[in-house]
Amino acid sequence: MKIVMAKPGLDGHDRGAKVIARALRDGGHEVVYTGLRRTPEEISRIVMDEDATALGLSTLSGAHDVLVPRICELLRESGMGHVMVFLGGIIPERDHEKMFSEGVRAIFGPGSRTEEILAFLGKSESRIENNQPVGVFNDDGWHWN
Amino acid sequence: MTEKEKLLHSALEGSRRDLSRLLSMIEKGEELSMPEREENPDYMILGITGPPGVGKSTLVGRIISYWKERGKKVAVLAIDPSSPRTGGALLGDRVRMDSANSGEGVFVRSLSTRGNPGGISASLMAMSKLLSCCGWEKIIIETVGSGQSEIKIVAFADKIVLVDGPDRGDIIQAEKAGIIELADLVVVNKSDVPSALKVAENIRSAFSFSNENDSPEVLLVSAERNDGIEEMMELIQSSESPLWRSRIKIRERLLSLWDHRLMSSPKLNQVIDDIETGSISLEDGLDILSG
Ligand code: B12
Ligand SMILES: Nc1nc2c(ncn2[C@@H]2O[C@H](COP(=O)(O)OP(=O)(O)O)[C@@H](O)[C@H]2O)c(=O)[nH]1
Ligand SMILES: [Mg+2]
Numbered sequence: 001m002k003i004v005m006a007k008p009g010l011d012g013h014d015r016g017a018k019v020i021a022r023a024l025r026d027g028g029h030e031v032v033y034t035g036l037r038r039t040p041e042e043i044s045r046i047v048m049d050e051d052a053t054a055l056g057l058s059t060l061s062g063a064h065d066v067l068v069p070r071i072c073e074l075l076r077e078s079g080m081g082h083v084m085v086f087l088g089g090i091i092p093e094r095d096h097e098k099m100f101s102e103g104v105r106a107i108f109g110p111g112s113r114t115e116e117i118l119a120f121l122g123k124s125e126s127r128i129e130n131n132q133p134v135g136v137f138n139d140d141g142w143h144w145n
Numbered sequence: 146m147t148e149k150e151k152l153l154h155s156a157l158e159g160s161r162r163d164l165s166r167l168l169s170m171i172e173k174g175e176e177l178s179m180p181e182r183e184e185n186p187d188y189m190i191l192g193i194t195g196p197p198g199v200g201k202s203t204l205v206g207r208i209i210s211y212w213k214e215r216g217k218k219v220a221v222l223a224i225d226p227s228s229p230r231t232g233g234a235l236l237g238d239r240v241r242m243d244s245a246n247s248g249e250g251v252f253v254r255s256l257s258t259r260g261n262p263g264g265i266s267a268s269l270m271a272m273s274k275l276l277s278c279c280g281w282e283k284i285i286i287e288t289v290g291s292g293q294s295e296i297k298i299v300a301f302a303d304k305i306v307l308v309d310g311p312d313r314g315d316i317i318q319a320e321k322a323g324i325i326e327l328a329d330l331v332v333v334n335k336s337d338v339p340s341a342l343k344v345a346e347n348i349r350s351a352f353s354f355s356n357e358n359d360s361p362e363v364l365l366v367s368a369e370r371n372d373g374i375e376e377m378m379e380l381i382q383s384s385e386s387p388l389w390r391s392r393i394k395i396r397e398r399l400l401s402l403w404d405h406r407l408m409s410s411p412k413l414n415q416v417i418d419d420i421e422t423g424s425i426s427l428e429d430g431l432d433i434l435s436g
Binding site: 021022024025026027029030031033034035038042045046048049051079080 | 161165166168227232236237240246252253255
């Protein structure tokens, strides 16, 4: 899968994003890393230019509740509703439902294992193949965790 | 209209989304018939190549800014190797191109070396053509590596810049291998690091021993400090390829098109099978594939 790994907002914690980017590469995926401090508009344009299948967002600063909905909205508005969005970093349990309702398909917090993230991506790929879309536009309620 | 024609129509009308989808199709090896690119002296395909870590992406970021400030639309194709074992790739070039994120007038696509059934060079050639048809005036192609094949990949570019850095000196190896002849300009980056001066000196003296009088110029710059960039851009724009270099480039373009034609022939597997069983000769195989 072609995956954009992005760090939205002012959050400067990039270890997790880099670790995961490498792990996904080793799992056979093509990962584009954006670097730190990208705005939602930039992220949406990067996903478009790269024609990515999925967007991984990493946030540890607590700003996910504003940034994630904005990014999902921009993707839908610009005709990229088929893009799958997943999330990692520090996302308190109480926010998970809200994130899922915005179209996020999985959330991976501290200590997440690479195998599980790869299994999630594998599952998403097979859903796409079987015409069970996983994009931000396809509101069928499925999510990984 | 077929789906592809619709996409092409809309990309030519300015849809960024559909341009991007078409680039993916080309990457997967699909053929696309495009209109000829408009003759426009402002159009340029610039190849930037050199060993990993010398600062190519940082430099590309500076070139984007330079052209953006002059009102040009800039597209970048940045190629990184994929792992031969897993097929995966980590494409991190855009991290170093801050200016890539600054607006509608810049388009950046990261590519890995895998896929590209017809060879990466042919696929880059088609992508560049599509981008220029869609109004992207300046196209920059970043490829990594210091070997023979990497510079050949960008032989179709209008201008080719080889980048080297301190403590590398790969260019001297390239000079020995005789591939330097494709370069229009040699840039030694990281002039803020003292040992870069030595590298530039060594390259210049290696050139002075070669037979050709018109070896490319060697320029010291610092992408990080934005030092020497204007001069570099002026040299890139003003450098006239000598006739012999144009001829070498044309030869390389022919070779990569030839490769592409053979590799993407639907008869390729059959021909390989037949040669293996001995029912046809290599020459027969070539005739069938190129026919
Ligand atoms: C190291 C660290 C720093 C380093 C960061 C270095 C760097 N370049 O990354 C430094 C010292 C710079 C730093 C600074 C700050 N930090 Co700090 N930091 C941490 C710390 C201790 C560990 C983070 C880390 O790197 N973990 C290791 C990596 C590998 O784990 P990870 O990022 O969680 O990633 C894993 C998963 O989350 C997941 N994952 C992450 N992203 C993604 C993305 C996708 C797509 C997927 C699938 C998975 C995934 O996979 C990874 C592997 O399992 C955490 C506390 C903690 N235990 O998490 C605080 C923490 C994140 N920091 C915090 C804070 C407040 C700050 C500061 C604001 C000030 C301060 N108090 O120090 C500054 C802000 C800096 C800035 N500009 O943003 C808070 C955030 C509070 C909040 N969210 O409400 C935390 C939680 C500490 C705390 N409990 O208060 N910090
Ligand atoms: N000192 C110094 N470092 C630089 C300069 N340009 C780039 N770098 C650094 O060199 C490293 C590699 O840069 P990058 O552009 O990714 O190189 P690439 O692999 O050739 O594309 C990064 O850490 C850059 O910050 C420069 O002019 N001077
Ligand atoms: Mg690079």
